[in-house]
Amino acid sequence: MPPSPARIVVEDLRKSYRVATRPPVGPAGLAAWLPSRRPWRTIAALRGVTFTIEPGTITGLIGPNGAGKSTVIKILSGILRPESGRVTVGGLVPWAQRLRHVGRIGVVFGQRSQLWWDLPVDDGFALLRDIYRVPPTLYRARRARLVETLRLADFLDQPVRQLSLGQRMRAELAAALLHAPPLLILDEPTIGLDAPSKLAIRAFIRDLNRQDGTTILLTTHDMHDIEALAERVIVIGDGRVLADSPFETLRATTLSGRRLIASFDGPPPTLTLPEGVSRLPATGQTLALDFDPARIAAPDLIQLLTQAGGTAGTAPLADVTITRPSIEDVISRFYEHHASSP
Amino acid sequence: MIHAATPYLAAFRARWQTTMRYRAAALAGFVTQCWWGVINIMIYAAFYHGAHDAAGTAPLGLHQTVTYVWIMQGTLALMPWSCDPEIADAVRSGAVAHDLLRPIDLWWWWSCRATARILGRLVPRALLIVAFAGLVLPLAGLGAWALRPPASLPDAALFAVSILMGLALSASIVVLLNIVTVRTLSPAGGSAVITPLALILSGNLLPLALFPGAVQTLLILQPFAGLGDLPCRFWLGTLHGGRAVLALGQQAAWIAALTMIGRASLRRTLHRLEIQGG
Amino acid sequence: MNGFALWRRYARASLSGQTRYPGAFLMQMAGHLATTLMGFAAIWVLFHRFGTVRGWTVGQVALFYGLVNIEFALTETIGYGFERFGDDFLRTGAFDRLLLRPRWTVLQLLGHQFRLRPLARLAQGAAILALGLAMTPVRPLLFTLPMMLWAIAGGVAFFLGVLIGQAALSFRTIESLEIVNVLTYGGVEAGQYPFDLYARWFRQLMTYAIPLGAVSYEPMLAILGRSPHPMAATLAPAAGFAFLAIMLLYWQAAVRRHASTGN
Structure with missing residues (x-):
């Protein structure tokens, strides 16, 4: 089955959270036992976000912490349901058709592992093959290619907890791509990595996009990631799209100084x-x-x-x-x- | 002198405050303990009622056993279940060497933290259980299921002393569990061994007095008796004179012994960490 | 690959992870075996002192004790993902990772950890059950064996339902979840003795509202040939499956709600 093109359409996305605030407990700690009303605060995370992403492109999503980036990522990954607005990824509504949707995307969170801590890398891959129902022949070819391009051969038999951060990120990328998803979502993929690892990961992502036509959406705090990869940049701030332009425009204006x-x-x-x-x-x-x-x-x-x-x-x-x-x-x-x- | 104690008092206060925050956990614990108490009491009552002749010869009467059950449920948080959760986290994240090589006496530091955590968990739960089993049950007409007051005022005072010694004992065991966690890099092993020991040997599962007469002396001399059984005996008024002195002496001796063992093995652990860097 | 085969793969992966620290593992097994053995030792001591309880012998109580421990032990081996859900999945954000995979969350959590530790309780429960069978006359094997398996299946369904309910509750609160121990460990504690030792309100609560009695006391009465309603007692374990089905519906609703609140 050829991968269906992952066109992403996001229209007027809105989302707010309710958070509980906690009163101080005082020196004896007794105030925690007195009856008190827990005040709830509502925080608007997204106040109407709209954009469209064409298949086969690389888009960078940037913004300060708490601006709404990760809310957008979570909604696009199908694990969060917005209050209002329309989202389709390759024709599917992520949260409504979650099981079908997540089978067609790959997600890498820089600060979270999706591999099994105590299992050797290769055993984790085999488990993912079964979870994603990847046919054996396809899996063998896919795995061989990823092992080669991401240079995983040296530590395939090591438990994930023994890997260096750079090795782990490479393994994570392979894990997210074993089922050949047409869309790859990367949340801070280079965070905490040393310079050579960052370069290797950027080169891999670029090749993946060029050779397989994989659509890539990434968030990052590192301007070099954006510069090396993104054809287009969406700036999110305060729950809104502040700017949405080709990278060249950004370079000529804001990044030139x-x-x-x-x-x-x-x-x-x-x-x-x-x-x-x-x-x-x-x-x-x-x-x-x-x-x-x-x-x-x-x-x-x-x-x-x-x-x-x-x-x-x-x-x-x-x-x-x-x-x-x-x-x-x-x-x-x-x-x-x-x-x-x- | 006061100045030297400042960091340890601060550790105590901080831990107490965090523990007191968990109001919902304490309420849930209270309900669980009441439930447990009720099941146990129904079972004991069935045994006592079913066998009138044996009940006469049993070392504890039914109402004493019921009181014993409630004291045990009320002081459940006194048990040294597991190591300091923050030590377990530090071991997991690999930051433990940092934590250990601070310019303080680590044994006192850990011991203060453990005492504060145990107290913070114990006080609210114990008060709630006393209120439920001592006041609500008799008022609801379930006097037969109720916690009865201590036998006399001196007995109550001795109970208080014995509980405080139990607290010190428990804290010194928690410090030992901390050390085992640092040495084996996992909190699971230590608590897997301590939990069954504490459950059965403190009298929590069954009053020690109901065990066969042949093992009574051994049961009373072992350290876990000081975590529950000995305080209970003071409350019930079954320990007097020389035996009372012996019981308190037993608790003090175990506190001293476990403290010495703890300090010595902590010294060795730190020495090893300084050389290997964790 | 179908769900069951996938679950087996998960289990195998989890086993190889657990035996990686053999020292800590053996210590845990020994501790767990000791804890559970102490439970029956306490019962033995009570019978030693009092003789019988309301006409029940120690051999008969051993049957109740063995059955409920086997049921809970089997549940714990497969249900650990649910038991630890609040701490290990929600608080750490690891639940999102499960949602990112194209498989039913329940299946993934069942496979999260196939634990060996409860096998200590299982071994102990089986041994006590065997002891009880040796000491007590029961109905013919042709009835007893299938009835026992049916009761165990219902019991596993019941306890699994409790753990799934506990996991679903942890979307709302993690702090007060200790209360579910009333049904898990408290359920095992209560199920170890024949229910007629308990007060009427307790017996009815634990049979009709929460079908613990239906998967422990009633089927064992049938096996002992002491049930006043043999037909009903024989069918009783089905209540465990009904309970599980209700808890699964609750779980699905909680997961849906989680996706719209986000945390």
Whole structure:
């Protein structure tokens, strides 16, 4: 059976939670025993989210913690039912047709394992084969390919609890893909990994998308993940879609800026800033500047600082670091934009 | 002196507060214990009523056995069921070496935490059971099923002393369970061994006095008697004079012995951790 | 692969996980065997002191004791996923993982852990039951054996229903779940003795509202040939299956509700 194309349609999705608040119990702990009303608070997690994702694309879903990202992921995975709104994934309504739906998706949570802690990796795979009813010949081919591309051979016979985090994530990816799902949902897939592991995982995801045409939806806090993978970025904040644009647009606008931090051996020089450079409040012997590389190139800016340093009683330039905006910076810019526009 | 005790008092207070938070758990425990008490009392009553001649020769009368059952249900939280749950978590997550190598006397630290946790679980449940079995049942006309008051005021005082010693004893066993958990990397083994011992040897399953006469001395000398049976005997007023002194001395001796064993094996465990890093 | 075959695979996987720490495992088995043996030792001590109880002999009580322990032990080997559901699945978020798999949640939880530890209780229950059969005259084997198996099946269904109900309740509260012990461990405690030792209200509650008596006391009366209504006593274990069916409906409703509240 060929995998059905997983077109995702999300329309005006709304969801709120009720949370109980707890009064303090006091030094003797006795207040816990007095009758009290537990006040409930309602928190709106999603206030009308709409987007469509075409089969075969890679989409990044970004936003601060508590913005509603994981609520969207949970609803798309069929484990949470929204208050209102319409969702279909490949024609199925995830929560209403859960068993059929989850058989056609793969989900990886970066902070949660779906493999069995005490079982060797390969035994876990075999169990998943039976759970997902993967035909034996298909399973053998699929497993062989995943073992090769994710380089699992060395630790297939080790219990999951003995794996390093990087090894475990590779095994998790394979586990989510044994049944060849047309849609792969990744929730923070690179969290906590070292640089080589991150690179390997990104390369694998890209190849999976290109070769198998697997649709990929990922959430992340790492801007490099987005940069390396996403063709399109949806920014979620405060339960709403703040921005939904191709990655190139994001790169040209919000992601273009750079921050330069210059440290000096003594008090930094005062200098007149050229066009496209703004100064941030900084302390002691450092100087922090935000600049737009399209208007002034980084080497030129460094040269300027080198010349200014050491003159008129100020200290010479000692070191420079250039960073790109973090995901939090990008999002706070969207928030500002969102707040200033009606 | 006060200053030196500060961290341990803080540990006690924090643990007490967390434990007191679990109001629903305490209420559920109370209902469970009442249920248990009722089943047990019905069974004892059937045995006593069915055999009039044997009841006369039994070392405890039916109403004494009923009182014994209620005290046992009320003080169930005194039993050292398992190690400190946070130690079990730390062992599972592998962070245990961090926890152990703090600049404090770990035995006192653990012992204070254990005492606070046991007390926090014990006090609400015990008060509820006393209220139910001592007040509600007689008022409901079920006096035959009720908890009767201590035999005399001195007996009540001795009961209180004995329960406090039982608390210290239980805490010192919990510390031993903590050590076993750290050594075997699992909380399951230790409690699997302690649970049956505590259940039968404290008198919880059956009053120790009802066991055959031949094993009575052995039963009274073993440490778990101090967790339930000896306090019960004080309440019922069956321990007096020299035997009362002996019973309290027995409890004190076991507290001292288990403390020494605990401190020595904790020292060895920490020494090993310092070398191997967990 | 059908449900039962999948469950067997789960069980095998879980077994190989458990025997990975043989030291702790053996300690647990020994402890569990000791705990359960103590239970009957206490009964033995009581009979030693009092002789009989309301005309029942120790051999007859051994039959009740053995039957209910076998029923509960079998349930514990397969129902552990439900027993630990609140702590191991809900609080950790691991339940979401089950929902992400295209199989019935009940099947996945039954397979979660096939435990060997309760086999100690099973061995003990079987031994006491055998002891009781050796000491007590019962109806012919041709009736006793199928009746015993039928009673055990009903008992497993009943206790499994209790554990599933407990798991469904843990969607609402985890803290007060200790109360379900009244039916599990408390049920075993109560079922170890013939029900006519108990007060009338208790007997009726535990037979009609909660069909423990229907899977322990009534069928054993039939086996002993002492039932006033032999036909009803023979059919009684079916009540265990009815109870299980109701609890499964409750479970399905609780899972649906969970999906709309999220936590």
